[in-house]
Amino acid sequence: MDKVIPKLEEAIHDIEDGALIAIGGFFTCGVPRDLLKAIISKGIKDLTFACGSGPLLGAKEEMSELVANNQIKKVIDSYGLARSTSKGLDDPFEAQVRANKIELEVVPMGTLAEKYRAAGAGIPAFYVKTGAGTFVEDGLVTNFSENTNGKETKIIDGEKYVLEYSIKPDFALVHAYMGDKEGNLYYRKTARNFNHVMATAGKVTIAEVEKIVEPGEIDSHCIHTPGIYVQRVVQVSRREFEITID
Amino acid sequence: MDKVIPKLEEAIHDIEDGALIAIGGFFTCGVPRDLLKAIISKGIKDLTFACGSGPLLGAKEEMSELVANNQIKKVIDSYGLARSTSKGLDDPFEAQVRANKIELEVVPMGTLAEKYRAAGAGIPAFYVKTGAGTFVEDGLVTNFSENTNGKETKIIDGEKYVLEYSIKPDFALVHAYMGDKEGNLYYRKTARNFNHVMATAGKVTIAEVEKIVEPGEIDSHCIHTPGIYVQRVVQVSRREFEITID
């Protein structure tokens, strides 16, 4: 079963307007930037990007194109805005959020990680203490006020927990260091971050990898993402980039 | 931070009567048998063993001693009885269950894995479809009828899910192939099975390992159980045993 797709545009051929797309990566680290470029080239619109911790801040160039092309309908993230408030004032994405042209939904990072993990693991909802007693419990986490809904809570062993639901993306785009033809993935250092959970969550998961190897070449004890979660693998070249977010 | 304890009896010195003890292993594979032997030697009683898939069937010798010594109050497992009904009729553990001297609580294997994972991950409860519409939903999963409680359910996107609670053991006993002095663990092949989730779940986690190495000797990308979950490491020798359950 060879899951390798020769070209980026072919790997994303069935992503359409309105798709819910998960993006791996943590700021600049481990972001599937070539797949994002393919999304930009394809020009599809009304996209919701399900992120973990600012991969679109890390992929500055791609982000500004996505915003300039009006491709984004919504972003879900724990850290979606420029770090510096003053830079944020000049940021086209943030301007669109402030103008309510793009929805930004904020979720605590660990809850977000678990929402993707839960989607992959067949768990539609789970309780966490994160956010209990805060605006997260009240659901005041989006600039689209019509979408604010208070969350269900439950007292378990005397402590209050918030019920959180899984997020199941139509497509998950991830970046790995190595992938074999059967879709098994291996990440380098902290570039693993959200890539594994995103890969498990996607209805269709597409991995861009820096190296393609034969099945068996990645240590059988050291597979980070089993190929069962990965439908397509596409090779990209390793790019150098600056490690910074504004 | 050297977590290595020289002796088995020292590694379990603070496990007391009535403890809830998780045991890694799947039938004969990856069971912490030397730690079980230490539990037997210590003679502590009223123990509840939280298992995954028959580690006490796999560790026949230890199981029969635990039963003969009346150390077991309860077992939680997905597969706790002899495979063969006729062998079960001769089995002292099963006889005690049948006589309601020992409680056996049955949980579907995947739900059980998730209950331990949830305990380690700070998730007190979660929804699964496993068991919906069955006696699991009705809570008819123990021979102690006073402990049968129907489970909460919820319709999510038109499907019925059952609310399951985490199981947080006082101690988790696991078996690993390799461990470093900081408690990072590496398992061989299918001996990983329940050992990792048990290690994350234990309030105190004790690992018996076949090899102790220095920090950094296990590949940093290939740590199966990060040492943050492991309080004590003790070396045991690799033993040969028969691969069979009755």
Next chain:
Amino acid sequence: MKKFEGLPQEIIALRASQELKDGDYVNLGIGIPTMISNWIEGRDIFLHSEIGMIKTGPLAYDEDIDQDLINASCQPVTEVAGSIYFDISESFAMIRGGHVDVTVMGAFQVSEKGDFAGWNNPSRGLGNVGNIGGSMDLSAGSRRLIITMEHTTKNGDPKLLKELTYPATGRGNVNLIFTDLAVIEVAPEGLILKEIYPGLTTEDIQSVTEPKLIISPDLKEIEL
């Protein structure tokens, strides 16, 4: 009740193996399902073992036996190129999350609604307290659930029923049933008889099946 001669177990397994597609991730239960692995050698099918392995190889014998390498039925197995290992919560994330394409299991009883009873053994005298293993997770989570079994009990009593009399392992999850006598699809409107053992009539099959069968317009003999 009349008892018909049909396919031997190995051949039920062969017929079921033809239902698997290249690239499928498949979990095989104990009994007839395990025999399917003999029919898919060389095919591009990924065998998932719930203990935490994908691309589970054939059974191991003698010096190939490794005590750290067993399948979920406690049998020593082997590795093949591309075999991988993972922990149990990952393994059941795959199952519950719908990543396993097909599970094949045995059953004591299947109902016309697709409910099935896979493990209960009332003779044990412990009610529901028995060995569930991963059967409930597999039946609830897999994309497709295939049952392979004898059409009737040893006494010739039907195992295809209107309602289960044993406790359910899963409700409404069975998609397809392969028996020694027939291939039957579970549809919203009931059980559809699709293939039949050569020489038997639809009346013969109905006579050993409790619910009323819907005869497929494309009914044919079981082909191998």
Next chain:
Amino acid sequence: MKKFEGLPQEIIALRASQELKDGDYVNLGIGIPTMISNWIEGRDIFLHSEIGMIKTGPLAYDEDIDQDLINASCQPVTEVAGSIYFDISESFAMIRGGHVDVTVMGAFQVSEKGDFAGWNNPSRGLGNVGNIGGSMDLSAGSRRLIITMEHTTKNGDPKLLKELTYPATGRGNVNLIFTDLAVIEVAPEGLILKEIYPGLTTEDIQSVTEPKLIISPDLKEIEL
């Protein structure tokens, strides 16, 4: 309001570092908490980065920079012997599951109940819609939560309040507060003043603190 001279930020970090025990797994937030790492070199403390790393090494410069190795604040860092990597759900399992012994964070405000506001910036004009990151998970999940901060705002307004006026990051989780002027414990009965900047009086500290302070019977000067 009067503004007192106190410890520089590096020295707040030094004092807080003394609260960490050998063997502790510790997560350090951005700002003063990050400076703690300068004071624990050579000590047996495991630095956890929520991006998915334990034993995070010092910041990387020049040719040591690896674009696949950053901390949760997007700074390039280094490995040390025994550094390990894991995925984000494992990382937050550690945090939420109570495996991280101590988290040290900055705060805009802390209440006498141990509530704190760690990140909100009303000047952005987006209400609650901002950068939460992992701060809510860390405050809810860590065994101990330590806050390091200036005792007052730049204008001299108290940051230790009866009730938060900014949205809470966590409720009732703060255990200990290190400021430039004092060390304060959060107890069920209120804020206990334990250590004080040399030369200041308890009245001085009270004058820049909104809730009534409980003076510890063991009150002493901040010792380093």
